[in-house]
Amino acid sequence: MRFGDLEPDIMVQLGHCLLKKYYNAHTVIRFAMGGCANRPYFRIVAAQNKRARDGKHLEQIGCYDPLPNDHNERIVGVNFERLKYWIANGAHLTKPVEKLLGLSGFLPLHPMTITNAERVRKAQAQQAERAAQEEASPARNE
Numbered sequence: 001m002r003f004g005d006l007e008p009d010i011m012v013q014l015g016h017c018l019l020k021k022y023y024n025a026h027t028v029i030r031f032a033m034g035g036c037a038n039r040p041y042f043r044i045v046a047a048q049n050k051r052a053r054d055g056k057h058l059e060q061i062g063c064y065d066p067l068p069n070d071h072n073e074r075i076v077g078v079n080f081e082r083l084k085y086w087i088a089n090g091a092h093l094t095k096p097v098e099k100l101l102g103l104s105g106f107l108p109l110h111p112m113t114i115t116n117a118e119r120v121r122k123a124q125a126q127q128a129e130r131a132a133q134e135e136a137s138p139a140r141n142e
Contacts, residue, residue, distance in 0.1 A: 025050045027091040029083070031064065032057060041065055044078060044097060046086045061086065064100065076104060 025048045032054050035041035042064040047057035062078035069075065083106070087093075093101070095110070102109040 027058065027086065027089070028094060029061065029086055029091050029097050030094040031096055039067065044100075046082075046091055049092070059086075076100065078104065078106070080106060 027046055028049045029044065029046050030053070031042040032045045032047070033040060033042055034054070043057075043060050044062035044064060045057035046059045046061055047055070051057070059082065061082050062076065064077075065075040067074070078101075083101075095112075098107060099110045099113055101107045102113055
């Protein structure tokens, strides 16, 4: 019996058995780590959620270098057309990617980003207040 002689129903069953590994899998847009020791580098990829973090992916959408360069900038490159395509096809975003896209202006800011910014501002204000009190207190003692 040749492959072409099989009934269509049997071929569907064979295909289902082969794809059983990815049962209930969906597409996610996430970071895939690269680089070397003490020098991380991330690719923004569309992949199946069941795949390993650095494993096979469907498409690379962008890249992210988390370490600041000489000008204290973190470099991000994203193909927004392909990103829109994958989101339109039902791809889920992971939280780190969602936060990064919020900072880039593609999505609304993630609520945790706003909360962290408020905490940093509050801590800086308290430090400035303490520094002002320390400067004022030695002047009183003299």
